[in-house]
Amino acid sequence: MSNIVEPTRLTKKDFETDQDVRWCPGCGDYSILANVQKVMPELGLPVEQIVWVSGIGCSSRFPYYMNTYGFHTIHGRGPAFATGIKIANPKLSVWLATGDGDGLSIGGNHLMHCLRRNVDVKILLFNNRIYGLTKGQYSPTSEVGKITKSTPSGSADQPVDPACVALGVNGSFVARSVDIEAPHLAEVLRRAAHHTGSAFIEIYQNCNVFNDGAFDSFTEKTHKADRQIRVEHGKPLIFGAQRDRGIRLNTRTLALEVVMLGVNGVTEADLLVHDETNPTLAYMLAHMPYPAFPVALGVLFAEKRPTYDGALAEQRLAAELKQGKGDLDKLLRSGDTWTI
Amino acid sequence: MTQSNLVPSPSPRMVLDSAVVRFAGDSGDGMQVTGDQFTAAAALARNDLATFPDFPAEIRAPAGTLYGVSGFQINFASQDVFTPGDAPDVLVAMNPAALKTNLRDLKRGGLLIVNSGAFSAANLKKAGYEENPLEDGSLTGFNLVSIDITKLTVSAVKELGLSNKEAHRCKNFWTLGLMFWLYGRPLEPTVKWIQNKFHKRDDLVQANIAALKAGHAYGETAEISHNRYEVPAAPVSAGTYRNIGGNTATAWGLLAATQLSGMNMVLGAYPITPASDILHELSKFKHFGVTTVQAEDEIAAVCAAIGASYAGSIGVTTTSGPGLALKMEGIGLAVATELPLVIVDIQRGGPSTGLPTKTEQADLLQAVYGRNSEAPVCVIAASSPGNCFYMAIEAARLALKYMTPVILLTDGYLANGTEPWLIPKLDELPRIEVKFRTDPEGFHPFLRDPQTLARNWAIPGTPGLTHRIGGLEKDYDSGHISYAPANHERMCQTRAAKIAGIANDVPEQQIDVGDDSGKLLVLGWGSTYGAIREAVQRCRARGLPVSHAHVHYLNPLPRNLGELLKRFDRVLVPELNLGQLVKLVRSQYLVPAESFPKVQGHPFKISEIEERIRQMMES
Numbered sequence: 001m002s003n004i005v006e007p008t009r010l011t012k013k014d015f016e017t018d019q020d021v022r023w024c025p026g027c028g029d030y031s032i033l034a035n036v037q038k039v040m041p042e043l044g045l046p047v048e049q050i051v052w053v054s055g056i057g058c059s060s061r062f063p064y065y066m067n068t069y070g071f072h073t074i075h076g077r078g079p080a081f082a083t084g085i086k087i088a089n090p091k092l093s094v095w096l097a098t099g100d101g102d103g104l105s106i107g108g109n110h111l112m113h114c115l116r117r118n119v120d121v122k123i124l125l126f127n128n129r130i131y132g133l134t135k136g137q138y139s140p141t142s143e144v145g146k147i148t149k150s151t152p153s154g155s156a157d158q159p160v161d162p163a164c165v166a167l168g169v170n171g172s173f174v175a176r177s178v179d180i181e182a183p184h185l186a187e188v189l190r191r192a193a194h195h196t197g198s199a200f201i202e203i204y205q206n207c208n209v210f211n212d213g214a215f216d217s218f219t220e221k222t223h224k225a226d227r228q229i230r231v232e233h234g235k236p237l238i239f240g241a242q243r244d245r246g247i248r249l250n251t252r253t254l255a256l257e258v259v260m261l262g263v264n265g266v267t268e269a270d271l272l273v274h275d276e277t278n279p280t281l282a283y284m285l286a287h288m289p290y291p292a293f294p295v296a297l298g299v300l301f302a303e304k305r306p307t308y309d310g311a312l313a314e315q316r317l318a319a320e321l322k323q324g325k326g327d328l329d330k331l332l333r334s335g336d337t338w339t340i
Numbered sequence: 341m342t343q344s345n346l347v348p349s350p351s352p353r354m355v356l357d358s359a360v361v362r363f364a365g366d367s368g369d370g371m372q373v374t375g376d377q378f379t380a381a382a383a384l385a386r387n388d389l390a391t392f393p394d395f396p397a398e399i400r401a402p403a404g405t406l407y408g409v410s411g412f413q414i415n416f417a418s419q420d421v422f423t424p425g426d427a428p429d430v431l432v433a434m435n436p437a438a439l440k441t442n443l444r445d446l447k448r449g450g451l452l453i454v455n456s457g458a459f460s461a462a463n464l465k466k467a468g469y470e471e472n473p474l475e476d477g478s479l480t481g482f483n484l485v486s487i488d489i490t491k492l493t494v495s496a497v498k499e500l501g502l503s504n505k506e507a508h509r510c511k512n513f514w515t516l517g518l519m520f521w522l523y524g525r526p527l528e529p530t531v532k533w534i535q536n537k538f539h540k541r542d543d544l545v546q547a548n549i550a551a552l553k554a555g556h557a558y559g560e561t562a563e564i565s566h567n568r569y570e571v572p573a574a575p576v577s578a579g580t581y582r583n584i585g586g587n588t589a590t591a592w593g594l595l596a597a598t599q600l601s602g603m604n605m606v607l608g609a610y611p612i613t614p615a616s617d618i619l620h621e622l623s624k625f626k627h628f629g630v631t632t633v634q635a636e637d638e639i640a641a642v643c644a645a646i647g648a649s650y651a652g653s654i655g656v657t658t659t660s661g662p663g664l665a666l667k668m669e670g671i672g673l674a675v676a677t678e679l680p681l682v683i684v685d686i687q688r689g690g691p692s693t694g695l696p697t698k699t700e701q702a703d704l705l706q707a708v709y710g711r712n713s714e715a716p717v718c719v720i721a722a723s724s725p726g727n728c729f730y731m732a733i734e735a736a737r738l739a740l741k742y743m744t745p746v747i748l749l750t751d752g753y754l755a756n757g758t759e760p761w762l763i764p765k766l767d768e769l770p771r772i773e774v775k776f777r778t779d780p781e782g783f784h785p786f787l788r789d790p791q792t793l794a795r796n797w798a799i800p801g802t803p804g805l806t807h808r809i810g811g812l813e814k815d816y817d818s819g820h821i822s823y824a825p826a827n828h829e830r831m832c833q834t835r836a837a838k839i840a841g842i843a844n845d846v847p848e849q850q851i852d853v854g855d856d857s858g859k860l861l862v863l864g865w866g867s868t869y870g871a872i873r874e875a876v877q878r879c880r881a882r883g884l885p886v887s888h889a890h891v892h893y894l895n896p897l898p899r900n901l902g903e904l905l906k907r908f909d910r911v912l913v914p915e916l917n918l919g920q921l922v923k924l925v926r927s928q929y930l931v932p933a934e935s936f937p938k939v940q941g942h943p944f945k946i947s948e949i950e951e952r953i954r955q956m957m958e959s
Contacts, residue, residue: 017808019808019820046803047806048801048803048804051800052808053647063808064808064821067806068806069806069807070806070807070808070809070810071650071677072809072810072811072812073646073673073810073811074643074669074670074672074673074811077640080608080641080644080647081643081644081646081647081650082647083633083647084606084608084633084643084644084646084648084649084650084655085647085648085651085800086647087606087631087633087644087648088604088606088631088649088650088651088652088653089651089653089799089800089801091801092800092801109637109640110636110640110643113635113636113640312631315626316626316627316629316631318626319626319627320626320627322627325627325628326595326599326627326628328592328596328628328766329765329766331625332764333580333763335582336380336383336384336529336582336583337580337581337582337763338383338386338581338582339579339580339581340386340577340579340580
């Protein structure tokens with residue numbers, strides 16, 4: 001591993017495995033896989049330096065289809081395995097595929113701690129608002145009243161928003177994209193790859209078998225421009241097919257509001273400009289109620305911070321510099337001893 | 341208070357073979373510190389010794405209550421010592437509650453030192469005394485020395501301007517000073533310890549030293565009528581010794597494993613009594629290549645350790661029974677992916693939260709069987725505090741060699757107990773060979789060593805060996821996912837055979853005491869070693885034909901164990917559970933082994949086992 005390897009330009013093909021992809025035909029996961037395989041060569045890393053980790057669920061089959069090192073673990077615990085891998089070998093590029101059930105239900109605890117520690121792991125959460133692999137029960141992101149096999153009278157619980165959770169636990173990079181928005185997804189993946197620290201991407205992913213069309217109202221070509229807002233750092237928050245709508249902060253209520261440009265004297269100068277280093281704005285954007293507001297996509301928040309694995313590596317190094325390499329014989333004979 | 345048993349004339353030292361001393365007081369009285377310092381003094385005097393700290397789960401239980409009593413017992417001797425002793429010869433009781441809960445154990449005629457200053461009406465009531473036992477004649481069967489330690493301590497430190505509360509807290513060192521006088525121990529090591537411990541507060545250094553010296557001087561000047569004692573050094577084999585506790589020994593054994601294998605280690609742990617001290621200890625040794633992760637829960641702790649193993653480190657997790665239960669799914673994944681993993685379970689009383697600070701051996705069946713489906717792991721156990729060092733190395737060796745989880749069982753008694761320990765040299769310990777796969781030729785992740793059946797270990801970062809593993813069943817010949825019926829059976833059989841084969845790599849079962857055949861074998865495992873050994877020796881001294889064998893390898897069991905058991909007419913299995921090893925040996929060897937269970941949160945007394953052996957011999 002210490003050998004200097006000439007960087008060879010890898011292609012999408014280099015990241016494909018010989019295993020049959022076993023997702024249902026038409027699943028949004030295919031599109032995510034294709035985009036990931038497209039972006040991976042741009043990392044400039046040999047395949048053996050990359051590890052894909054996953055838990056359990058449809059999304060968690062992901063590592064089997066990536067020609068890198070891969071570890072398909074147990075339900076919800078992927079972030080904990082990824083943490084161990086990254087600590088043991090900080091040189092590895094560690095990626096995690098998870099879903100709304102794996103990451104926010106059984107594994108909510110581990111996701112939270114991975115993000116707040118800022119372990120240098122890239123986390124892709126495929127949010128299809130349903131349990132797919134167990135054949136169609138509601139998930140923690142399903143809307144209230146969801147009728148499924150386990151909730152014939154409609155689900156009674158309030159959903160969580162994945163991006164809001166990630167921001168709430170102080171994640172250092174939080175973004176959103178959509179399975180079928182290839183160029184947008186690819187760009188968000190690139191940004192995540194170049195972020196040092198935990199990068200959390202919520203990907204709206206259509207489950208065409210158990211929750212088909214869950215995101216159609218803001219992803220269909222015909223009206224997506226009116227129902228999505230693509231946020232970009234330093235750019236005003238404008239959306240709409242005619243680019244005639246925007247997001248403004250009402251300073252009296254401290255709430256966001258949708259305004260029409262040119263109506264009541266509103267100009268672009270009145271709109272908020274996206275600042276991805278502002279966690280308050282990021283939370284407000286992630287939390288905008290739909291459909292009164294558009295769905296915010298893109299990098300909502302990004303901040304450079306020390307990583308957990310980096311800090312541990314520094315502590316190891318500092319200990320060695322200060323105390324020298326560990327000497328067991330010296331340790332065993334430290335303190336009170338007696339010789340007979 | 342009565343001073344009648346204090347006379348001002350000097351008395352000679354009485355030479356004893358051994359002595360058992362128990363300190364008991366409120367959980368805030370500093371009894372554990374007192375015990376530790378008294379132990380250090382015995383160790384420096386080269387006595388053989390064994391200790392047993394016994395404290396409540398509450399950090400500072402309400403003062404004066406029965407459930408807030410904290411105790412520390414030490415058995416020290418000029419001969420071999422195997423247990424902390426059944427019954428104290430000397431009991432130091434710092435308040436009525438300590439007297440009430442401990443008096444029943446004191447030998448008749450034993451020395452009873454009591455802090456009369458704590459025998460207020462309120463404290464007597466909290467302890468459930470209607471009359472003051474120091475005055476009602478109920479203690480006449482003991483050699484009572486009643487001293488107002490509180491008052492004498494406050495007076496010894498009054499020059500130093502401490503608060504009343506701080507002055508009171510020095511009384512453990514006053515008591516220690518008196519005990520040092522009684523056994524003729526030097527004060528200097530404890531003086532140094534105090535200087536180091538309280539170096540940020542000079543007034544506390546002065547006060548505790550003053551209290552220590554005052555207690556000692558009290559013995560000198562107002563000498564207790566009771567003989568002063570001397571316990572000469574124990575004859576032991578040549579070498580350098582130290583005193584060591586089980587948790588420290590376990591941590592150091594794990595450190596030794598890193599040096600013997602040349603590997604880094606990642607410990608994933610979640611704080612849990614009585615295992616947390618291993619996390620504390622290992623977190624100090626980053627320069628040994630050890631990284632410790634205080635995980636968000638027990639599950640994350642084991643998963644991070646497995647992740648680290650996957651990436652090429654020694655993954656370790658330390659816990660107690662409730663934590664082991666939470667880790668089981670993760671351990672199953674390590675079984676399925678055949679990754680090395682060391683799990684240390686410091687057993688405590690259960691079920692559920694149970695008795696967090698008390699000892700038990702009831703996780704054996706959980707360790708051997710407690711996972712879904714056919715998920716065999718190697719299970720080993722330590723038998724004394726010092727033995728924890730060697731068993732921790734053994735756990736790492738077997739995990740790395742066989743690519744398997746290994747569960748090392750110790751317990752609260754071993755974890756907190758101490759004994760003198762002959763310090764080994766690193767270069768005398770066997771190296772642990774670890775080979776990572778680097779050759780891409782013919783590689784798949786589940787290629788096996790034909791001897792050990794261990795799969796080859798290809799770690800991320802190795803060119804040409806990218807592969808995917810996980811909890812799904814894999815094809816024996818390619819490592820790819822497979823749901824084929826015959827393949828699954830073959831894989832289950834292979835994983836079982838791999839663990840069973842470890843029996844060929846570990847020592848045959850020895851007889852620890854006695855003949856290798858006969859009327860009765862007492863078969864033990866884990867921390868009961870000392871009590872069983874001593875009981876069997878005493879019975880043999882009385883001519884009873886009984887032997888002792890102690891099992892360190894519980895899954896697989898030693899390859900000759902079945903044959904060995906059948907050479908005895910009867911087999912007795914004392915355990916701190918309701919009969920777990922006895923189930924294993926009965927099911928495996930069809931021998932009519934008999935159970936001798938105890939689940940009181942306390943170790944066996946020697947006399948309990950001795951009595952049981954005598955009953956069996958008579959029946």
